[in-house]
Amino acid sequence: MSECSLDSVDLSPAELLRYERQLLLFGAEGQKKLKKTSVLVAGVGGLGSFEALYLTALGVGKLVLVDGDTVEETNLNRQVLHWTDDIGRPKPISAAEKLRRLNPNVEIVPVTERITEDNVDYLVRQVDIVIDGLDNWETRFLLDEAAYRAGKPYIHAGIYGFEGQVVVVVPGETPCLRCLLPSSLKSPSKIPAAGPIVALVGSIAVTEFMKLVTGVGEVNKGKMIVVDAYTMDMMKIELRPRKDCKCS
Incomplete structure (x- = not known):
């Protein structure tokens, strides 16, 4: 999180009213921590839309939306920040418009670029926490390495059909x-996805973020949360460091 003291973070009467129900969970101190936190959402598609929506509603201070794609009709079954009349528009621009209307207290920064080796370190350095809304492993590994270099928490989320993980x-x-998965892992060109399942996994990711920032609740650090929406079974897998990994 950013280095400024919580004493320098104020909550207006309007903010106290807006966040009244979640203040019952983690109090004004927790809300101040959220307000001073900046977040990078990598990918503003299915997962990224739900993650950005919930982060904005929570009242984070700054949200950086990074995606180089434009809205397509096949996105509309699950990418809730993009509507029919957004087809052809850059996803970060489309998403930013709705999010600013949802919560004008949050600074929304759209970045209409793909994440690459050339820009990943710069993007990660601009924020406190990185959240993955991507659909490909190549970019996830870039983010994971950059976040580790910068000492920034990174929350991975992914889905395939009825299954998802955080x-x-x-x-x-x-x-x-990279300790968990081989770097050579390739992504399919089309991933089976339905809106309710994407929302479920995105909600889990933002819940872990909320606990991490506010300090309220048990954060599942170093564990893979696996959910099977077909049966609604959930399990957690303890991750182990690989001795040959750069992070060791």
């Missing part, structure tokens, strides 16, 4: 994503 990576405390 991993909270905290540099210096947990294994990284």
Whole structure:
């Protein structure tokens, strides 16, 4: 999180009213922590839409939305921040418009670029926490490595059909994503996805974020949360560091 003291973070009467129900969970101190936190949402598609929506509603201070894609009609069954008249528009621009209307207290920064080796370190350095809304492993590994180099927490989320997973990576405390999966893992060109399942996994990711920032609740650091929406079974897998990994 950013280095400024909570004493310098004020909550207006309007904010206290807006966040009244979640203040019952983690109090004004927790809300101040959220307000001073900046977040990078990598990918503003299915997962990223839900993650950005819930982060904005929570009242984070700054949300950086990074995606180089434009809205397509096939996105509309699950990417809730993009509507029919947004087809052809850059996803970060489309998403930012709705999010600003939802919560004008949050600074929304759209970045209409793909994440690459050339820009990943710069993007990660601009924020406190990185959340993965991506659909490909190549970019996830770039983010994971950059976040680890920068000492920034990285929350991975992914889905395939009825199944999804969330991993909270905290540099210096947990294994990284490469410890879990081989770097050569390839992504399919089309991933089966339905809106309710994407929403479920995105909600889990933001819940872990909320606990991590506010300090209220048990954060599943270094564990893979696996949910099977077909049966509604959920399990947690303890991750182990690989001795040959760069993070070791």
